[in-house]
Amino acid sequence: MRILKFGGSSVGSPDALRRVISIVESKQKDQRIVVVVSALRGITDKLIETATLASAGDDSFEDRLNEIDKRHIDTINDLLPVSKRSEVITSFKLLLNELQDVLQGVSLIRELTKKTLDFIVGFGERFSAQILTAALQNQGMEALYTDTRDLIKTDNNFGSARVLTAQTFQNIRNYLEDHNENIVVATGFISSTENQESTTLGRGGSDYTASLFGAALEADVIEIWTDVDGLMTADPRKVKNAFSVEHASYEEAMELSHFGARVIYPPTIQPALKSEIPILIKNTFKPEHPGTQIKKEIKKKGGIIRGLSSIEDVALITIKGSGMIGVTGVASRIFGALAARNINIILITQSSSEHTITLAVLPEFAADAKESISEEFSEEFKADIIDEIRVENDLSIVAVVGDNMRQIPGIAGRVFNALGRNGINIVAIAQGSSERNISFVIDRNNEKKAMNTLHDAFFLSGVKTMNLFLVGVGLIGSTLLEMLSDHAEELYKEYQIDVNIKGLANSRQMLLSEESISLSDWEDHLGEDGKKTNLKNFVEEMKQMNLPNSIFVDCTASPELKSFYNEILSESISVVTPNKLANSTSQELFDQLHETAKQHNAAYKYETNVGAGLPVIGTLNEMVTTGDHIHKIEAVLSGTLSYLFNSFDDSVGFSDLVMKAKEMGYTEPDPREDLNGFDVGRKLLILARVSGYELDFDDIDIQNLVPEEARDTKDIDEFFEKLKEFDDEFESMWKAAADEGKKLCYIARFENGNAEVKLETIASDHPFYNLSGSDNILAIHSSNYDVNPLVIKGPGAGAKVTAAGIISDILRVANTKAYSNAGF
Numbered sequence: 001m002r003i004l005k006f007g008g009s010s011v012g013s014p015d016a017l018r019r020v021i022s023i024v025e026s027k028q029k030d031q032r033i034v035v036v037v038s039a040l041r042g043i044t045d046k047l048i049e050t051a052t053l054a055s056a057g058d059d060s061f062e063d064r065l066n067e068i069d070k071r072h073i074d075t076i077n078d079l080l081p082v083s084k085r086s087e088v089i090t091s092f093k094l095l096l097n098e099l100q101d102v103l104q105g106v107s108l109i110r111e112l113t114k115k116t117l118d119f120i121v122g123f124g125e126r127f128s129a130q131i132l133t134a135a136l137q138n139q140g141m142e143a144l145y146t147d148t149r150d151l152i153k154t155d156n157n158f159g160s161a162r163v164l165t166a167q168t169f170q171n172i173r174n175y176l177e178d179h180n181e182n183i184v185v186a187t188g189f190i191s192s193t194e195n196q197e198s199t200t201l202g203r204g205g206s207d208y209t210a211s212l213f214g215a216a217l218e219a220d221v222i223e224i225w226t227d228v229d230g231l232m233t234a235d236p237r238k239v240k241n242a243f244s245v246e247h248a249s250y251e252e253a254m255e256l257s258h259f260g261a262r263v264i265y266p267p268t269i270q271p272a273l274k275s276e277i278p279i280l281i282k283n284t285f286k287p288e289h290p291g292t293q294i295k296k297e298i299k300k301k302g303g304i305i306r307g308l309s310s311i312e313d314v315a316l317i318t319i320k321g322s323g324m325i326g327v328t329g330v331a332s333r334i335f336g337a338l339a340a341r342n343i344n345i346i347l348i349t350q351s352s353s354e355h356t357i358t359l360a361v362l363p364e365f366a367a368d369a370k371e372s373i374s375e376e377f378s379e380e381f382k383a384d385i386i387d388e389i390r391v392e393n394d395l396s397i398v399a400v401v402g403d404n405m406r407q408i409p410g411i412a413g414r415v416f417n418a419l420g421r422n423g424i425n426i427v428a429i430a431q432g433s434s435e436r437n438i439s440f441v442i443d444r445n446n447e448k449k450a451m452n453t454l455h456d457a458f459f460l461s462g463v464k465t466m467n468l469f470l471v472g473v474g475l476i477g478s479t480l481l482e483m484l485s486d487h488a489e490e491l492y493k494e495y496q497i498d499v500n501i502k503g504l505a506n507s508r509q510m511l512l513s514e515e516s517i518s519l520s521d522w523e524d525h526l527g528e529d530g531k532k533t534n535l536k537n538f539v540e541e542m543k544q545m546n547l548p549n550s551i552f553v554d555c556t557a558s559p560e561l562k563s564f565y566n567e568i569l570s571e572s573i574s575v576v577t578p579n580k581l582a583n584s585t586s587q588e589l590f591d592q593l594h595e596t597a598k599q600h601n602a603a604y605k606y607e608t609n610v611g612a613g614l615p616v617i618g619t620l621n622e623m624v625t626t627g628d629h630i631h632k633i634e635a636v637l638s639g640t641l642s643y644l645f646n647s648f649d650d651s652v653g654f655s656d657l658v659m660k661a662k663e664m665g666y667t668e669p670d671p672r673e674d675l676n677g678f679d680v681g682r683k684l685l686i687l688a689r690v691s692g693y694e695l696d697f698d699d700i701d702i703q704n705l706v707p708e709e710a711r712d713t714k715d716i717d718e719f720f721e722k723l724k725e726f727d728d729e730f731e732s733m734w735k736a737a738a739d740e741g742k743k744l745c746y747i748a749r750f751e752n753g754n755a756e757v758k759l760e761t762i763a764s765d766h767p768f769y770n771l772s773g774s775d776n777i778l779a780i781h782s783s784n785y786d787v788n789p790l791v792i793k794g795p796g797a798g799a800k801v802t803a804a805g806i807i808s809d810i811l812r813v814a815n816t817k818a819y820s821n822a823g824f
């Protein structure tokens with residue numbers, strides 16, 4: 001014996017119904033089956049709406065009724081050949097007339113009791129079961145229409161009646177004995193009292209019906225057919241990466257359902273659980289998918305955590321008082337007081353000192369709950385044993401669920417570590433008494449973020465989803481996007497990192513999107529869907545999106561962005577930047593950004609500030625944190641200037657060479673920044689600060705190579721024109737050096753707190769003499785590198801090397817930030 005239950009979506013359209021028919025056909029061949037059906041999708045709601053309109057005396061309830069009529073007639077016409085229609089249409093119309101009479105009555109007396117509403121909504125299942133029965137018969141199957149109000153008996157708690165199980169089970173067994181049909185088509189959701197008054201089984205009622213049949217008939221399995229692949233690891237509307245689990249225990253399924261997983265509701269499992277009948281969740285639209293099997297004992301495989309669930313909106317009530325210490329029965333008195341008002345406690349925690357008890361309830365019960373507790377403890381209030389009962393709103397509960405959690409220590413630690421790394425503050429924690437769940441209360445606006453963070457941490461076997469917000473899509477920014485696109489697969493395979501672009505901006509337009517922005521046609525997307533750029537709004541929207549593992553990338557050369565970094569880092573959003581301006585203004589800002597990053601578990605990475613992709617900042621950091629002392633740094637830090645002096649000969653003018661450097665992507669957007677030594681000065685300043693020295697830009701002695709007359713040129717074109725006039729001057733400078741077998745070299749030097757950047761003439765025995773192309777070189781003298789300095793050398797400018805350096809920073813953030821799933 002097998003029970004099959006089809007929910008509203010499975011009988012939502014004639015096409016869906018045809019699928020149901022073929023599933024039923026394949027199952028009934030070698031055994032008897034019970035098919036439980038819900039109303040056609042949307043019909044239950046429509047019936048409620050119709051009844052409500054009628055009770056308000058609004059005649060438009062007739063229109064709704066006509067819609068209900070048409071929907072069913074259309075379904076019948078679509079499913080059955082003309083010759084078979086009249087019989088089922090006749091019985092449908094009879095039912096519809098009955099419904100119309102009741103509605104008319106409701107409309108006349110302007111009153112809709114729960115009892116009447118139960119009677120009215122029950123029509124949905126009666127309609128659908130009749131139609132399905134006729135359609136199965138039409139395919140040559142032996143199907144029997146069954147009105148379950150004759151079998152399932154309840155008390156008279158209309159709206160959500162309690163089942164009288166013994167009598168119900170007996171009725172079901174007798175019924176199946178008295179009939180021979182191979183397929184029993186039963187109306188889900190509906191039942192009746194012993195006086196034959198219609199009742200309904202409440203939320204998830206049709207599942208309950210199926211479960212009752214299963215238990216009564218000791219079925220081999222209860223199959224719940226729906227429109228998803230089974231019980232999911234999390235609500236897929238909240239967690240994009242959620243997937244269906246193959247197995248779950250009854251308890252796990254209930255814990256997950258308790259917190260709102262919509263596939264199955266707790267009471268519906270009870271009868272099956274008691275009789276240990278397996279439940280199979282299947283997808284009507286993908287019958288080949290294995291779905292989820294729910295049974296008593298599940299093999300201890302497939303992870304510790306079964307799933308995550310959440311309640312989006314709860315209120316927290318905290319009862320505080322020193323007098324509660326050691327007083328027994330406080331908790332049970334609270335339970336009693338709330339139970340007396342039918343208030344369900346979702347979660348309860350007690351601080352270890354027992355000074356406070358915190359409990360969560362649905363927000364609509366908060367005021368009532370506070371009142372009932374105040375009344376219960378009025379004496380204690382007077383005696384100052386209890387000082388305060390506080391209500392907090394706009395909170396969510398997230399629960400991590402899994403049977404195996406009991407045996408494995410440290411799950412709670414992992415949970416809170418992952419949340420902490422994403423700046424999610426926890427208001428209260430409770431380990432369920434079953435030890436199958438750890439629940440915690442957080443701000444409501446962090447719910448989705450927390451779910452995604454934990455899902456990544458526990459289910460994605462190491463895959464880290466990084467969310468990027470990129471401002472600046474010029475040379476470096478667009479090269480970064482191109483490289484991310486080219487290497488996406490590799491990043492995923494080799495590093496288990498999934499990079500998603502969630503925001504883009506240039507100086508004109510900006511675009512933020514919950515859907516990841518395509519790496520291949522971001523340009524069109526930004527152009528077509530972008531809004532006018534406003535950095536404040538960009539940052540605000542990014543914060544609102546509140547995604548886990550977010551990184552803000554500044555690929556502009558603009559001084560504007562640095563003022564947002566601190567705010568961004570305080571939101572636990574990491575910052576990765578090739579833009580040097582934040583680190584090279586005040587020492588105060590430099591210190592503040594590092595401090596904020598530390599405080600909020602965010603990363604602040606700027607390896608490409610110096611030497612593009614060369615590992616300069618990382619190396620210095622490593623040296624300093626391992627206790628080394630940096631004494632002196634001597635370096636060539638400008639890719640542009642290195643290139644200019646390495647490539648100079650008499651075949652090309654200096655200004656043309658600068659133009660070439662710009663075309664090669666070595667220069668700053670404004671090449672005057674390279675030639676005036678500011679770019680190098682900034683880099684030296686950053687190196688000194690990273691080495692632990694306090695220094696300001698003004699402390700650096702900088703030699704400006706831009707001729708006086710070309711400094712205040714109004715734009716870059718005019719600058720190049722002016723610069724041309726000095727080609728001869730630069731050439732003779734170069735010639736003078738070359739004649740002596742020497743080279744020009746723009747050197748940055750930091751020693752004993754003194755910093756200078758200037759053009760020098762170096763001989764062939766100088767270690768910097770053999771540089772080529774855009775090479776940078778650094779000689780770092782420290783306590784550990786005493787005799788010979790540590791030398792770092794290589795290409796120090798260019799779009800590709802810089803973008804690669806930014807990707808390395810992103811990988812570093814991913815590795816420190818997203819909590820990987822290694823070992824679980």
Ligand SMILES: NC(=O)c1ccc[n+]([C@@H]2O[C@H](COP(=O)([O-])OP(=O)(O)OC[C@H]3O[C@@H](n4cnc5c(N)ncnc54)[C@H](O)[C@@H]3O)[C@@H](O)[C@H]2O)c1
Nearest residue numbers: 472473474475476506507555556557558578579669797798
């Ligand atoms: N070229 C290199 O080798 C190299 C190496 C290391 C670091 N960098 C740094 O990379 C950064 C980017 O350089 P680039 O050559 O790509 O510059 P670019 O001029 O080509 O691009 C800058 C981008 O930033 C945008 N932008 C500018 N101001 C903005 C604002 N206020 N708001 C929003 N968007 C704004 C522009 O629209 C453009 O998309 C610079 O800070 C540079 O110092 C470059």
Ligand SMILES: N[C@@H](CCO)C(=O)O
Nearest residue numbers: 638639640666667668
């Ligand atoms: N304009 C810079 C880019 C690297 O920061 C240079 O030439 O070195």
Ligand code: NA
Nearest residue numbers: 607610612614
């Ligand atoms: Na670097």
